[in-house]
Amino acid sequence: MAHLTTLELEDLRHIIGEQKLAVEKLNAYSQACRDPELKQRVEQFARQASDNVQRLMTFLG
Template sequence: MSNLTTLEVEHLRHLIGGHGLITTKLKAYAENCRDPELQALLESDAAAASQAQQKLMTFLG
């Protein structure tokens, strides 16, 4: 991995935080959803956002 500038680290942290917020909200929406198909979609999207967050965190070291 190459060295990151301060600005790049700042952007990564912003993206990581955004994905964390998306994950939290999608999980909450899924918990309150009555439609099983929509609930499954929300849970799947939450998992994808969480995976993206974890992948972005690997760039921080």
């Protein structure tokens, strides 16, 4: 794996933070959903954002 510059590291941390926030919000939205189809889609988006966090974390070492 290539070494990250300070700017790249800061950007990566920022993106990870945004994805974590998305997971939290999407999980809250899914709890509020009454429509089962919409709830399923929102949960899918939350899982995707969580997967993104895990993949991005690998760049931090």
